[in-house]
Amino acid sequence: MSSAQIFHDSDADLGHRVKWWSGRVAVYGMLILWALICLFPIYWTLTTSFKMAPDVMKGNMIPWVDFTPKWLGWKSLGLSPDTIGDDNTVRAEFLKRFLNSAIAALASSLLAVVLGSLAAYGLSRFSYKFAWMRNSDISFFFLSQLILPPVVLALPMLVLYKELALLDTRVGLILLYTLSVLPIVIWIMRDQFSSIPTELEEAALVDGLSIWGAFVTIILPIALPGMVAAFILSLVLTWNEYFFAALLTSTYANTLPVMVASQTGSQGISWWSMAALAWAAILPLIVIGVVLERYIIKGMAAGAVK
Amino acid sequence: MSSSGDLLHVVTNDNIPAGRKAFGRAIIWGSAAVMAAVAVAQTLQVSGQAAFGFETWRPTLYAYVAWAICLCWGQVLINGEHGKRTLFVLPAALFVISLTVFPLLFGLIIAFSDWNLSSPTGRKFNGLDNLRQMWADPFYWNALLNMVWYVLAIIVEYAIAFGLALALNAEIRARKFFRVAFLLPLMLSPVAVSWMIGKSMLEPRFGPLARLARALGWDDPSFFGSPWIAKLTIMLMDAWTFIPFMMIMILAGLQAIPKELNEAAKVDGANGWRNFWEVTFPLMLPVSITAILIRIIFKLKLADIVIAVTSGGPGGATDTVTSFIFREYRDRSNVGYGTLLAMVYLVVIIIVMTLLMKLADRFTRPRT
Numbered sequence: 001m002s003s004a005q006i007f008h009d010s011d012a013d014l015g016h017r018v019k020w021w022s023g024r025v026a027v028y029g030m031l032i033l034w035a036l037i038c039l040f041p042i043y044w045t046l047t048t049s050f051k052m053a054p055d056v057m058k059g060n061m062i063p064w065v066d067f068t069p070k071w072l073g074w075k076s077l078g079l080s081p082d083t084i085g086d087d088n089t090v091r092a093e094f095l096k097r098f099l100n101s102a103i104a105a106l107a108s109s110l111l112a113v114v115l116g117s118l119a120a121y122g123l124s125r126f127s128y129k130f131a132w133m134r135n136s137d138i139s140f141f142f143l144s145q146l147i148l149p150p151v152v153l154a155l156p157m158l159v160l161y162k163e164l165a166l167l168d169t170r171v172g173l174i175l176l177y178t179l180s181v182l183p184i185v186i187w188i189m190r191d192q193f194s195s196i197p198t199e200l201e202e203a204a205l206v207d208g209l210s211i212w213g214a215f216v217t218i219i220l221p222i223a224l225p226g227m228v229a230a231f232i233l234s235l236v237l238t239w240n241e242y243f244f245a246a247l248l249t250s251t252y253a254n255t256l257p258v259m260v261a262s263q264t265g266s267q268g269i270s271w272w273s274m275a276a277l278a279w280a281a282i283l284p285l286i287v288i289g290v291v292l293e294r295y296i297i298k299g300m301a302a303g304a305v306k
Numbered sequence: 307m308s309s310s311g312d313l314l315h316v317v318t319n320d321n322i323p324a325g326r327k328a329f330g331r332a333i334i335w336g337s338a339a340v341m342a343a344v345a346v347a348q349t350l351q352v353s354g355q356a357a358f359g360f361e362t363w364r365p366t367l368y369a370y371v372a373w374a375i376c377l378c379w380g381q382v383l384i385n386g387e388h389g390k391r392t393l394f395v396l397p398a399a400l401f402v403i404s405l406t407v408f409p410l411l412f413g414l415i416i417a418f419s420d421w422n423l424s425s426p427t428g429r430k431f432n433g434l435d436n437l438r439q440m441w442a443d444p445f446y447w448n449a450l451l452n453m454v455w456y457v458l459a460i461i462v463e464y465a466i467a468f469g470l471a472l473a474l475n476a477e478i479r480a481r482k483f484f485r486v487a488f489l490l491p492l493m494l495s496p497v498a499v500s501w502m503i504g505k506s507m508l509e510p511r512f513g514p515l516a517r518l519a520r521a522l523g524w525d526d527p528s529f530f531g532s533p534w535i536a537k538l539t540i541m542l543m544d545a546w547t548f549i550p551f552m553m554i555m556i557l558a559g560l561q562a563i564p565k566e567l568n569e570a571a572k573v574d575g576a577n578g579w580r581n582f583w584e585v586t587f588p589l590m591l592p593v594s595i596t597a598i599l600i601r602i603i604f605k606l607k608l609a610d611i612v613i614a615v616t617s618g619g620p621g622g623a624t625d626t627v628t629s630f631i632f633r634e635y636r637d638r639s640n641v642g643y644g645t646l647l648a649m650v651y652l653v654v655i656i657i658v659m660t661l662l663m664k665l666a667d668r669f670t671r672p673r674t
Contacts, residue, residue, distance in 0.1 A: 006416035027473050035487040045502045099493025115398040115410040125314040149607050151628040152648040155641050156413035165362040179405045198314045242610045257497040261614050285493040293486050301558030
């Protein structure tokens with residue numbers, strides 16, 4: 001039990017430790033605070049969908065402690081355990097729009113990835129000359145579509161679609177959604193293809209493949225992660241799209257965001273059912289975000305670093 | 307935009323028989339002729355000179371699609387291998403041209419006409435009347451001014467995003483959890499967000515944020531009551547959604563900086579703060595500018611939240627150009643005037659973005 005310490009920390013070392021700890025605390029404090037800011041609205045919406053009116057008024061937050069969860073909100077959507085078997089008009093409406101959203105998002109993302117990948121591959125491999133436009137001009141033409149605000153196209157499209165009987169159809173929405181994500185896909189895929197060495201295709205061409213054969217059998221498998229990233233990113237953007245859907249659809253091809261927005265406007269909102277609806281609308285994206293986070297980050301980081 | 311990279315050079319000798327070339331030309335021009343014929347027939351019917359029994363303009367659309375397919379096919383028939391290479395870019399180019407250039411030209415016609423979709427009189431040219439109306443419309447100018455404020459808020463968003471990216475790049479545990487948590491706001495649809503935050507959490511009586519504000523001493527928290535507070539709230543909600551986007555771009559940039567640079571700076575005696583300002587920040591300048599430019603582009607499209615939460619109120623304080631035009635159409639079905647406003651907005655955006663890109667280009671180019 002000797003109290004004599006052999007090694008002493010010098011003051012400088014102790015100072016270092018304090019600084020290190022305060023740095024840690026600051027970093028983790030910031031991270032946890034921001035994580036709370038990000039997650040709390042999602043948590044709040046989920047719990048609200050299980051609350052009754054008095055719970056909402058009292059501002060109870062923690063289920064089973066402050067209040068007992070009830071299926072009230074989900075019942076009004078027809079998605080609670082005891083109503084799931086019955087016929088329900090609200091649920092039919094919800095599912096119809098869910099389907100519309102899913103079809104529009106999936107189809108337009110797929111179309112955009114196909115068109116965009118082909119264009120990006122062509123631009124990264126061959127030199128073109130259409131009239132006065134060379135490769136860099138064509139690239140710029142595609143990417144400049146990003147600047148075009150949707151509102152400029154909205155009203156002319158509305159009138160054109162009316163004439164073409166495309167108003168309130170899924171096809172009409174899919175075309176516009178594809179247009180709106182195409183520049184992003186081309187941006188990501190151009191980055192992806194230019195990182196693949198051309199020797200690969202040269203070897204394939206020597207072995208007797210055609211240029212499309214080389215593209216499909218050699219290049220596509222290598223570029224697949226980039227295509228998945230572009231696809232997921234397009235999916236997120238098109239699933240959330242509201243502006244075109246609100247203008248161009250009315251009864252048949254309505255998407256989920258339009259349903260959420262139309263419920264918001266009505267007075268005397270029943271919080272629980274709105275919360276259930278909002279949560280059901282964002283659930284697919286939360287799943288995608290948690291499971292496929294890697295791809296989304298990859299997609300957004302493309303082009304940031306040259 | 308000049309990064310053409312490594313190009314693939316392939317020499318092919320095609321022996322394309324004259325008959326095949328002729329066939330290629332024939333289908334391109336033939337389908338073009340069919341399209342022209344259908345279009346003329348429909349125009350005649352619309353102007354009332356003949357009746358073919360068309361109900362919509364669909365036949366012209368189908369003829370156009372057929373022509374586009376023939377054009378792509380014809381490229382291969384006429385040019386062989388070169389045509390196959392053109393085939394990579396042509397579909398996307400045709401798609402974009404038909405969906406933007408057409409509507410834009412058509413929009414120019416609409417913009418200079420008096421056209422109310424709900425009135426029975428239909429469209430008629432009214433010259434520069436719309437322009438004069440716009441000049442005297444205080445709400446449009448107010449919306450444009452609001453856009454300036456909204457864009458300026460990006461500076462604050464950028465600072466927060468940079469701080470978060472630095473924290474995520476530090477040596478921390480549970481990095482994956484934080485990354486997913488920070489990413490989630492970006493994934494949520496703006497309309498759902500505007501209910502979740504704008505309508506429920508900011509509800510002045512029961513919303514948790516209103517409770518928090520009361521606990522902090524703000525007696526009567528109304529987040530959309532006075533013009534500036536409402537504007538600030540919209541900015542905050544939009545920032546909440548889009549900060550992850552900037553954060554991820556900056557994080558990607560941070561991870562691309564070689565560790566040796568920071569170590570060398572440390573050896574040279576730079577402390578954390580100086581290291582940041584003299585090594586990290588200058589290296590991050592190109593990435594930062596890309597992120598901010600893209601963010602500005604997205605910000606200029608801001609509408610969903612405003613439409614769903616405030617519909618421009620109070621007194622137009624939170625209006626964006628897009629939401630203003632949306633209401634102009636919704637409330638008055640005024641297609642002509644709305645289109646003109648959108649066209650003017652497009653011109654303003656193109657000028658501003660060109661200036662900004664020129665400026666950014668000069669700013670990032672290494673000084674000699």
